[in-house]
Amino acid sequence: MEKGRNSEFSKDKQLDEFRVDNAGEKTTTNQGLRISEDEHSLKAGERGPTLMEDFHFREKMTHFDHERIPERVVHARGFGAHGHFQVYKPMAHLTKARFLQDPSVRTPVFVRFSTVAGSRGSGDTVRDVRGFATKFYTEEGNYDLVGNNIPVFFIQDAMKFPDLIHAVKPEPHNEMPQAASAHDTFWDFVANNTETAHMIMWHLSDRAIPRSYRMMEGFGVHTFRLVNEQGEAHFVKFHWKPVLGVHSLVWDEAQKIAGKDPDFHRRDLYEAIEMGKYPEYELGIQVIKEENEFNFDFDILDPTKLWPEEIVPVQLIGKMILNKNTDNVFAETEQAAFHPGHVVPGIDFSNDPLLQGRLFSYTDTQLIRLGGPNFHEIPINRSITPVHNNQRDGYHRMTINKGQVSYHKNSLAGNSPEPAAPEEGGYQHYQEKVEGRKVQRRSDSFKDHYSQAKLFWNSMSKVEKQHIIEAFRFELGKVKSKDIRAQVVNMFTNVDGYLAEQVAAGLGLEAPPNPDEVSGTFESPALSQENTVKTPD
Numbered sequence: 001m002e003k004g005r006n007s008e009f010s011k012d013k014q015l016d017e018f019r020v021d022n023a024g025e026k027t028t029t030n031q032g033l034r035i036s037e038d039e040h041s042l043k044a045g046e047r048g049p050t051l052m053e054d055f056h057f058r059e060k061m062t063h064f065d066h067e068r069i070p071e072r073v074v075h076a077r078g079f080g081a082h083g084h085f086q087v088y089k090p091m092a093h094l095t096k097a098r099f100l101q102d103p104s105v106r107t108p109v110f111v112r113f114s115t116v117a118g119s120r121g122s123g124d125t126v127r128d129v130r131g132f133a134t135k136f137y138t139e140e141g142n143y144d145l146v147g148n149n150i151p152v153f154f155i156q157d158a159m160k161f162p163d164l165i166h167a168v169k170p171e172p173h174n175e176m177p178q179a180a181s182a183h184d185t186f187w188d189f190v191a192n193n194t195e196t197a198h199m200i201m202w203h204l205s206d207r208a209i210p211r212s213y214r215m216m217e218g219f220g221v222h223t224f225r226l227v228n229e230q231g232e233a234h235f236v237k238f239h240w241k242p243v244l245g246v247h248s249l250v251w252d253e254a255q256k257i258a259g260k261d262p263d264f265h266r267r268d269l270y271e272a273i274e275m276g277k278y279p280e281y282e283l284g285i286q287v288i289k290e291e292n293e294f295n296f297d298f299d300i301l302d303p304t305k306l307w308p309e310e311i312v313p314v315q316l317i318g319k320m321i322l323n324k325n326t327d328n329v330f331a332e333t334e335q336a337a338f339h340p341g342h343v344v345p346g347i348d349f350s351n352d353p354l355l356q357g358r359l360f361s362y363t364d365t366q367l368i369r370l371g372g373p374n375f376h377e378i379p380i381n382r383s384i385t386p387v388h389n390n391q392r393d394g395y396h397r398m399t400i401n402k403g404q405v406s407y408h409k410n411s412l413a414g415n416s417p418e419p420a421a422p423e424e425g426g427y428q429h430y431q432e433k434v435e436g437r438k439v440q441r442r443s444d445s446f447k448d449h450y451s452q453a454k455l456f457w458n459s460m461s462k463v464e465k466q467h468i469i470e471a472f473r474f475e476l477g478k479v480k481s482k483d484i485r486a487q488v489v490n491m492f493t494n495v496d497g498y499l500a501e502q503v504a505a506g507l508g509l510e511a512p513p514n515p516d517e518v519s520g521t522f523e524s525p526a527l528s529q530e531n532t533v534k535t536p537d
């Protein structure tokens with residue numbers, strides 16, 4: 001690989017400073033003392049008790065006793081790899097983000113794929129949403145695109161996330177099941193929170209049992225903003241498209257593989273990279289002009305809705321290649337801290353109420369998961385750009401900040417950093433005009449829970465529809481409460497009468513009543529060209 005102005009090598013070099021190879025070395029204590037015995041503790045006489053004095057025994061045991069950290073509260077099971085990203089063409093017309101300008105620049109990335117509901121040791125091929133989180137180590141700081149393999153989400157407001165996850169995770173009284181959706185609390189939540197309908201259709205489709213992480217799409221889900229040098233903003237949705245195409249297992253395979261090889265997906269990714277068959281994904285964007293925000297019969301701030309690709313086409317703007325496995329899963333994959341709020345100049349947020357809540361949640365959880373406020377200093381989380389600020393101290397601080405002054409503004413010393421002006425690369429928040437009263441509701445179209453669920457169902461082939469029906473039967477079949485099963489079947493009459501009827505028949509339930517009129521039909525108002533901004537050739 002040629003070097004040049006490639007940050008790819010700076011991340012690897014940075015990690016290299018922390019890599020340790022024990023091969024051929026003599027064992028030491030953590031104080032660097034060589035030891036002569038690593039099998040027998042120090043005792044008072046051959047048949048006597050172990051002595052407290054044995055510092056090596058105490059250290060070895062204490063370190064072992066503290067090896068575990070909490071698993072992620074969601075997405076606990078995951079697997080990661082290193083690689084790089086290159087943009088195809090300069091994207092200056094849309095964003096000033098530097099890593100999206102020069103096609104010759106390779107930006108290093110670290111990607112973690114995950115399931116959502118199961119614990120760290122659960123199976124890979126379960127029916128679940130998959131996480132697809134990418135950390136770009138850019139020349140302007142870390143940018144994290146923390147996405148999923150399904151383009152919409154279960155809920156519309158972050159306020160409900162704890163409720164959703166409490167319903168999805170194993171039930172509290174018996175910690176069963178590991179499977180995300182085959183239990184009462186999951187379906188009770190669905191039946192009582194009908195904004196889940198669209199995501200449920202994806203969740204019960206073959207998308208939720210991917211063949212391989214190499215054959216899986218990724219989606220940023222929320223609407224974000226791209227902002228160019230002139231300060232102009234466009235709304236954007238991010239996509240990852242696997243070069244190998246999208247492929248899924250069938251349910252029978254997924255179940256058998258889960259028994260025979262629970263590590264199926266991580267093994268597949270690891271071995272592909274070891275063999276030099278590097279997974280590749282193209283980055284796509286959908287772009288909507290700010291003035292077209294209200295051109296649609298859904299609210300672009302509603303994360304349960306996608307932007308149909310026939311109305312707002314996806315433009316492919318770059319490619320990511322994963323070409324290196326980790327040296328140590330704990331140090332790298334487990335300690336990685338992704339955050340949708342890690343942005344660089346030229347990328348900004350929208351007012352999607354789910355995204356807004358995520359901006360709070362990730363650092364908050366990582367403060368406890370990774371033991372205090374200095375987890376940005378863990379090698380995998382370090383930016384390749386230098387870090388200068390007045391923050392100090394805290395558990396596990398690695399940096400030795402020199403000088404007397406750690407506050408801004410001061411006249412005592414020149415060692416306190418000054419904020420950079422926007423033209424020097426200082427991040428500037430997009431100055432969106434916001435006005436209105438404090439309210440807890442959103443626009444009326446947030447109440448349309450079925451139009452896009454129906455759109456999804458109608459886009460399925462006959463075989464795919466049959467898979468969805470069978471998935472409903474399997475997952476709902478594990479629900480003990482007959483009332484919940486009936487409630488769910490009735491709910492999905494709003495998506496499709498035949499679907500509901502077939503599910504009911506499979507569960508031995510009475511045929512559901514006639515479907516209600518579907519609230520709000522989906523009509524795309526505008527032509528693709530009018531909705532998007534083409535990247536110049």
Ligand code: HEM
Binds near residue numbers: 074078338358
């Ligand atoms: C992980 C919260 C919605 C994708 C996490 C974690 C939390 C969390 C607390 C664990 C982070 C850690 O321990 O490092 C939330 C909240 C949400 C939300 C509060 C909604 C309000 C979403 C959505 C997506 C998503 C919509 C996809 C677009 C992910 C991924 C991970 C994750 C991929 C795993 C990251 C990794 O591999 O380390 N989320 N999440 N989350 N979340 Fe979310």
